[in-house]
Amino acid sequence: MNHTSDTTATGNGGAFGPEQAAALLDQTTQQAHRKFQPSPPWLLVTRAVMVLAALGAIWLSVRGQHPYRGPTAADIPVLVAFIVVNFAATVAVRRHATAGVSGRSRFSQGEITVLVLAFAAAVVAMAGLRAAGVDFATYPTSVLVVPGLAWTVLMAARANWRGLATGLAIVVIGIVGAFAGPAGAWAVAAAGLCVMLLGSATAIAWQQRA
């Protein structure tokens, strides 16, 4: 990457040529996009690897169960650790990227409430359906559908097309998982979320280079 120092300037543009200006504009724009990015590609790739490892490990442990009994006691800490680390890293990186920024790019209190309620509603609905003996309520992918839809609607309202594609991908993973059986749904979640995260990382990296 080219670097153009401020020392090349005279203050009135005298020694600052168009080539230097173009390089500085390009460099500054790319740096700003990187610094303002709440979901940097490196974080998404890390999450993709983590989700593949965590959910893939659970799939390996449940795929031989006949009948299906769900994740073993040894799997639960892995799942909880994955969720906690993922959540903490996401919040920390987002907070750093959006420090000092205010306006539409930040989620409003109402939007955060909608997302939290959507996730809570999905968990409660799945628990209710499970108690009623509905099979797919025990699938790990089923819980993704409602929050995925909420995210899709939110991103559509913001005209954020990459975010909308992510939401739709989550919904599709949830639906495909319903056809994969209880054990297979873990594999669908692992592979689907990994591909979705890698896709997002690629799209953001591409956008930052453009």
Added chain:
Amino acid sequence: MNDDGLDPLIHVPTRLKIVATLAALPDGDTLSFTRLQDMLGLTPGNLIIQLRKLEEADYISSEKTRNGSAQKTTVTLTRCGRKALGAYTQALRDLLGGL
């Protein structure tokens, strides 16, 4: 405009960096003075001088808010500033035959 069609107000490294950084935010978003200063590595005095010049041209707007004893200044690129940067970028493209 300069002879080469470049806006002299933007065609200064420090101001170009300020405008390009603010343009990386979505339209209407504001950035705190301290974050902008941190990102560009400028002294407060230098940043204030450059921001004032850009504000006089209506390329940016700033707002001061007071929260208790602390005062916070936020800046945003105006529509006019975004348009000026677009015209500046186009002028560079024309001069260099593709950016």
